[in-house]
Amino acid sequence: MKMVQEETRKGPWTEQEDILLVNFVHLFGDRRWDFIAKVSGLNRTGKSCRLRWVNYLHPGLKRGKMTLQEERLVLELHAKWGNRWSRIARKLPGRTDNEIKNYWRTHMRKKAQQRKQDNSPSSPSSNCCSSSSTVTTVDLMLFPDAGKASFYDTGGLDHVTTPEGKKIEVEEEKGYSMDDIWKDIDLSEENTIKPVSNGYSNFSYPSIVASPSWEYSLDSVWRIFEEDTKMFLPTNQFPPCSYEYGEAFLTG
DNA sequence: AAATTAATCAACCGCCCAGTT
């Protein structure tokens, strides 16, 4: 006689859910996602909670357009590491792997299309620099198809299996320099990228998005929180949770 | 102004790996 389990919620998060999640992350840290998912009563999977936190609610997140520097860094690192988005994201503070991934897909594809047009049928031989290799470095980056891989599979780290059968990552040196890459990129970018004012400081936050939770009064936050935690926390143990963004507290 | 198309991005899925039992 199994209890009728309420279906796990999916889809967009509500503000209430966000508040709840933020509170529980502050309480229990950002590791025990399954636990948080359960005790919070969110009726979401741990994975879903983690994703929401990492990609949207985390206090350190930047919002808004990628800066030119960021853009270049993404390109550079992608050339180096391939689709290791999380790895790339670690080099761009405040950006998530998801964001970078999306960015790459949209912007790079756009550029790729543009480039395709530029190199289009009318001048079959115009874009080649050596008779045998008609694929440029950026082509490889933007059109892996040209080098027979999929759009996503752009190389990067190789996996090598040790004699013991262990798989290790080996950083692969590409046969081209960053100079080459930048040259190509600059050429293809000239008409597409507008310089963004001054680097990392100028972010415009989309009006509707971005950490909606911070806009609530602590009162309301705690009211909701209190309601939802009553059932599993002794009332006298309400945590003196200090709200310092960027750090999850689990004292004790 | 309405319809259509393109771009963007949040969120899910499935796989893999590391830690635990």
Add this chain to the structure above:
DNA sequence: GAACTGGGCGGTTGATTAATT
């Protein structure tokens, strides 16, 4: 050491918004 579990990651989808016709 095998089985299990949770977290992390990359790939993909689908809803929403913006731009174009």
